[in-house]
Amino acid sequence: MTADVIDGKAFAAGIRARVAEGVAAFKASQGFTPGLAVVLVGEDPASQVYVRNKHRQTLEAGMESFEHRLPADTPQADILALVEKLNADPAVNGILVQLPLPDHVDADLVINSVSADKDVDGFHISNVGRLGAGLKAMVPCTPLGSLMLLRDRHGSLSGMNAVVLGRSNIVGKPMAQLLLKDSCTVTIAHSRTKDIEAVCRGADILVAAVGRPEMVRGSWIRPGATVIDVGINRIETPEGKTRLVGDVHFAEAMEVAGAVTPVPGGVGPMTIACLLANTLTSAHRSVG
């Protein structure tokens, strides 16, 4: 059996096209352009790539993009002052502080200094709480994009067994909340989980978000399951080149699963598409 490959790249392009239409309509009716501000502190290479892509795709969607690049040794107080300025700026509808932040910065403090109304990442404690309570919330972009791919494949997820591998605040926990809201039976598995392979084998839906290259092998996957691979890991090949791989062994998964997201071209493009969608939503909310 060969699994279907879920084309996140094409799906994300569709979302971006709809966002661009929404932005054009917003400009026509409100007379201003929605804006997204991104704050990048330091030189983390992966973050630089993400921020560059965000900038380009924000402009392509017809929105304003405000980039703030600060040196790695920027004092925390300066970062907080910048966030305050962006909170007060009516041209800025969404604020994203790129993670990870340097060690001398209290990331929780910075994340929670972003106005909850402009928190397009959905990381602010009030959005986290609202999501957990089943209230309207800004939802973190990677789990939201993953959910869209799952709904597109299955329609209703009700009653399905979902296993989320990883318990991060950015992906694992909000992913579990979203799947629960869609009436899945949800298990969060992590580094201390006993017999993690058997737990994963019970999954109709397996979401891997652990940041460990190719950890999920074919034998971990229930035949016919849908596998969402959130991992983006750069590994060195025997020839000394680098290659992007997910948290799932793609070739083995293709032999067992019903559907698999590739890396790259699966969840990755969905994250930025959802960020743009969240920014447009935030712009709509700002005008009532």
Ligand code: GUN
């Ligand atoms: N770093 C890795 N993923 C993300 C994300 O979704 N948002 C932010 N702000 N930083 C990240």
